[in-house]
Amino acid sequence: MKCWKKYRLSFKLNLRLLIIFLTLFFLIGCQKNIEPPKTDLPPNIDERTAKLFKLKEKIVPFFKPMRVQKGDWLESFPEEGQTFEQYINSNPTLPTAERQIIYIQPLGDFTQTQKKVLQLTADYMKAFYNLPVELNEIKPLGNIPKRFQRKNPYEKQLQLKTGYFLNDLLPKMLPKDAAAFICFTNYDLYPDDNWNYVFGQATLQNRVGVWSLWRFGNPDKSAEDYRLFMTRTLKVAMHETGHMFSMPHCTKYECLMSGSNHLLEADRHPLDVCPECMAKIAWAMKYEPTMRYQNLSKFWKEQGFEELSKEFEEKEKAVQ
Ligand SMILES: [Zn+2]
Numbered sequence: 001m002k003c004w005k006k007y008r009l010s011f012k013l014n015l016r017l018l019i020i021f022l023t024l025f026f027l028i029g030c031q032k033n034i035e036p037p038k039t040d041l042p043p044n045i046d047e048r049t050a051k052l053f054k055l056k057e058k059i060v061p062f063f064k065p066m067r068v069q070k071g072d073w074l075e076s077f078p079e080e081g082q083t084f085e086q087y088i089n090s091n092p093t094l095p096t097a098e099r100q101i102i103y104i105q106p107l108g109d110f111t112q113t114q115k116k117v118l119q120l121t122a123d124y125m126k127a128f129y130n131l132p133v134e135l136n137e138i139k140p141l142g143n144i145p146k147r148f149q150r151k152n153p154y155e156k157q158l159q160l161k162t163g164y165f166l167n168d169l170l171p172k173m174l175p176k177d178a179a180a181f182i183c184f185t186n187y188d189l190y191p192d193d194n195w196n197y198v199f200g201q202a203t204l205q206n207r208v209g210v211w212s213l214w215r216f217g218n219p220d221k222s223a224e225d226y227r228l229f230m231t232r233t234l235k236v237a238m239h240e241t242g243h244m245f246s247m248p249h250c251t252k253y254e255c256l257m258s259g260s261n262h263l264l265e266a267d268r269h270p271l272d273v274c275p276e277c278m279a280k281i282a283w284a285m286k287y288e289p290t291m292r293y294q295n296l297s298k299f300w301k302e303q304g305f306e307e308l309s310k311e312f313e314e315k316e317k318a319v320q
Pocket residue numbers: 239243249258259260
């Protein structure tokens with residue numbers, strides 16, 4: 001008896017559930033025809049941009065979310081960061097047909113190893129941004145007016161003021177077809193008396209920038225010192241060139257475009273840009289992500305950095 005009652009109740013319940021299910025099915029079926037398909041893509045974008053929105057998600061697992069530590073850049077300068085979509089809408093400075101060469105200009109004296117690293121910087125730049133890159137002959141620094149020099153108040157070494165390069169020297173040397181004119185020096189730099197030092201500084205308007213190798217260590221001391229010197233030089237050059245194409249500091253991931261307050265923080269950043277910044281570069285330079293990762297992987301293989309080369313290979317597979 002009990003069982004039968006149970007059966008009847010359950011039969012009624014099943015019937016009710018079946019009606020609800022059929023109604024829902026019918027409603028969902030109708031909605032499917034009425035509503036446009038759901039998408040996270042911004043409206044009115046072309047096919048290439050839409051593809052980049054999808055591809056950037058594929059390389060997320062390769063990057064760590066930003067974690068601000070004591071003394072880091074974001075602790076001193078709490079910036080907001082910028083998504084790929086915001087970049088597209090920001091009317092960024094892009095290379096044009098008349099201005100698409102990146103020039104690297106060494107100024108002063110350099111050791112043989114430093115010269116080799118400057119050549120590598122030019123090669124990496126090409127693979128990184130897909131633009132023609134010219135490494136200019138080394139030029140002497142000449143006489144620098146006293147008002148652009150100082151003795152560092154703590155470390156006591158001679159420092160040169162970035163303003164001298166940005167406003168005086170480099171604009172005179174800037175080639176007409178330069179998308180960016182990047183100068184390297186061996187002197188330590190300072191932007192004004194309130195700062196202890198800067199790694200480098202750029203001005204977007206003038207398309208020029210200056211960076212120092214002074215704090216990157218001695219590449220001839222050991223294999224590890226060479227690795228540090230080389231990766232630091234490449235990072236600063238790629239980072240500042242990113243600024244020249246209107247990419248601000250990245251705050252979402254540990255990224256080559258994240259700000260650095262000190263050398264340890266710069267060392268923590270990867271040698272590549274995060275998904276958002278990758279999409280910006282691919283979009284701005286019309287650079288296929290698969291091709292970019294292939295070129296970067298090849299570069300590191302040639303340098304004997306097998307692990308890094310493999311990582312770029314994995315990224316290439318992910319965006320296919
Ligand atoms: Zn920066």
